[in-house]
Amino acid sequence: MLLFWRSTTIFTRKLVKIQIIQIGKYKNDNYRELADEFEKRLSAFADVSVTTLKGADGALPRERIIEDESRMLLGALEKVGGGGGFLVVLDDAGKQFDSVGFSEFLGKRKDNGDGVIFVIGGAFGLTDELKGKADLALSLSKMTFTHQMVRPLLMEQIYRGFCILNGKEYHY
Amino acid sequence: MLLFWRSTTIFTRKLVKIQIIQIGKYKNDNYRELADEFEKRLSAFADVSVTTLKGADGALPRERIIEDESRMLLGALEKVGGGGGFLVVLDDAGKQFDSVGFSEFLGKRKDNGDGVIFVIGGAFGLTDELKGKADLALSLSKMTFTHQMVRPLLMEQIYRGFCILNGKEYHY
Numbered sequence: 001m002l003l004f005w006r007s008t009t010i011f012t013r014k015l016v017k018i019q020i021i022q023i024g025k026y027k028n029d030n031y032r033e034l035a036d037e038f039e040k041r042l043s044a045f046a047d048v049s050v051t052t053l054k055g056a057d058g059a060l061p062r063e064r065i066i067e068d069e070s071r072m073l074l075g076a077l078e079k080v081g082g083g084g085g086f087l088v089v090l091d092d093a094g095k096q097f098d099s100v101g102f103s104e105f106l107g108k109r110k111d112n113g114d115g116v117i118f119v120i121g122g123a124f125g126l127t128d129e130l131k132g133k134a135d136l137a138l139s140l141s142k143m144t145f146t147h148q149m150v151r152p153l154l155m156e157q158i159y160r161g162f163c164i165l166n167g168k169e170y171h172y
Numbered sequence: 173m174l175l176f177w178r179s180t181t182i183f184t185r186k187l188v189k190i191q192i193i194q195i196g197k198y199k200n201d202n203y204r205e206l207a208d209e210f211e212k213r214l215s216a217f218a219d220v221s222v223t224t225l226k227g228a229d230g231a232l233p234r235e236r237i238i239e240d241e242s243r244m245l246l247g248a249l250e251k252v253g254g255g256g257g258f259l260v261v262l263d264d265a266g267k268q269f270d271s272v273g274f275s276e277f278l279g280k281r282k283d284n285g286d287g288v289i290f291v292i293g294g295a296f297g298l299t300d301e302l303k304g305k306a307d308l309a310l311s312l313s314k315m316t317f318t319h320q321m322v323r324p325l326l327m328e329q330i331y332r333g334f335c336i337l338n339g340k341e342y343h344y
Contacts, residue, residue, distance in 0.1 A: 028209075030202035034321075037200075098264075099316040141313040143329055144271040149206075153325075157315055 015047040016106075017115030018158060019085060020151075021076050023069045024055035024122045027148055034152035038159045045162035051076055055122050062124050070127040073119055077133075085115040087134045089126060090154065092144055094137030103161035110165075118158075120150050187219040188278075189287030190330060191257060192323075193248050195241045196227035196294045199320055206324035210331045217334035223248055227294050234296050242299040245291055249305075257287040259306045261298060262326065264316055266309030275333035282337075290330075292322050 026032040035050070042048050053076055056068035077087070086109055097105060109116050118138075119130070123146075131137060140153055163170040198204040207222070214220050225248055228240035249259070258281055269277060281288050290310075291302070295318075303309060312325055335342040 028206070030206045034200070034202045092270075096314045098314045102315065140315060142268045142270045143274065143312060144332070145325065146328065149325065149328065153317065153321065156318065156321065160316070 015045065016110040017085070018042070018046040018048045019080055019115060019117045020048070020050045020120065020154070021053070021073060021080065021117065022050070022120040022147075022151060023053045023073055024147065025052065031148045031151055035155045038152060038155035042155065042159040042162065045166060046158070048158075049080075051080065065122065066124045066127055069122045069124075070130040073121070073126070074130055074133075077117065077119070080117065085117040086136070087117050087119070088136045088138050089119045089131055089134040090121065090140065090150055091126070091131060091137040092139050092142070094139035096139050096142075099157065099160050100164060102157055103164035106158065106161040107165050118154060120147060120154065123147055187217065188282040189257065190214070190218040190220045191252055191287060191289045192220070192222045192292065192326070193225070193245060193252065193289065194222070194292040194319075194323060195225045195245055196319065197224065203320045203323055207327045210324060210327035214327065214331040214334065217338060218330070220330075221252075223252065237294065238296045238299055241294045241296075242302040245293070245298070246302055246305075249289065249291070252289065257289040258308070259289050259291070260308045260310050261291045261303055261306040262293065262312065262322055263298070263303060263309040264311050264314070266311035268311050268314075271329065271332050272336060274329055275336035278330065278333040279337050290326060292319060292326065295319055 039048055039050060053069075053072050056065040056072070058065070060068065106116070119126070119134070121130075140150060140157070145153065160170060162168075211220055211222060225241075225244050228237040228244070230237070232240065278288070291298070291306070293302075312322060312329070317325065332342060334340075
């Protein structure tokens with residue numbers, strides 16, 4: 001009976017789905033390796049997936065890059081979103097949380113059975129059209145960070161959030 | 173005459189002194205490599221130096237680690253500070269700037285001829301005594317970031333600040 005109970009527990013444990021869609025290849029392996037490390041740790045708590053799209057042609061004018069990249073992201077969202085996930089765009093001017101508040105946000109999504117889709121734009125950001133589709137604009141800081149740095153930062157904060165929710169001590 | 177004017181310009185150009193004192197060895201080379209990269213770029217604008225102190229014994233109780241590490245940092249400050257620099261401690265609960273505001277802060281220090289000393293504590297933070305000695309408590313975010321991640325982040329923001337002051341385009 002104990003064996004049966006255990007296996008049932010394993011099969012019914014449904015992890016919340018966390019999807020990250022980001023644009024522009026990594027310019028530096030350090031960002032990738034840090035993001036990968038936190039993604040691996042996060043996978044204990046969430047069904048996490050990351051999609052990295054190739055960015056727009058860097059020789060194009062700034063406005064055109066924003067438009068092209070936002071269109072690519074919208075295309076990817078149609079594929080992966082499937083209408084179910086809570087859509088968060090990263091935006092300097094968005095809502096700020098402290099880490100406990102962010103963990104509560106993640107906990108609510110989990111309780112509602114929603115997945116969360118995070119979109120990280122490129123160096124010049126996103127169109128208003130794409131921002132308008134989001135359920136939440138999230139700001140990690142009043143300061144402008146590079147979009148490459150935002151990737152490990154966000155992954156670490158999601159991991160930290162789930163550590164807080166699960167009462168797991170985590171200090172660095 | 174032109175040659176003479178040029179050499180004078182070179183010898184009288186005095187770079188503002190930026191000192192960073194941080195505690196705890198790097199746990200991961202990715203943080204170090206990113207911080208080093210931005211330090212190298214920053215050295216075009218500032219006379220930058222970084223001192224990394226060995227952290228307290230990790231087996232000690234949390235409060236004891238905070239006390240020990242703050243004492244080590246105070247000792248290092250006495251050595252390097254020399255009474256001249258403007259002292260900034262990194263603290264989640266401190267003042268937030270946007271990147272332009274932070275560049276203005278750096279510009280003011282430069283105009284005043286002050287150096288700036290930034291102190292980044294360890295995983296558990298700093299004593300109130302050390303915080304009380306600071307001219308400014310600076311928060312990079314409402315969120316809690318790892319003290320290791322704060323190193324490249326801060327270096328990048330200082331570099332970004334000097335790029336803004338010097339009208340140098342910089343997008344990532």
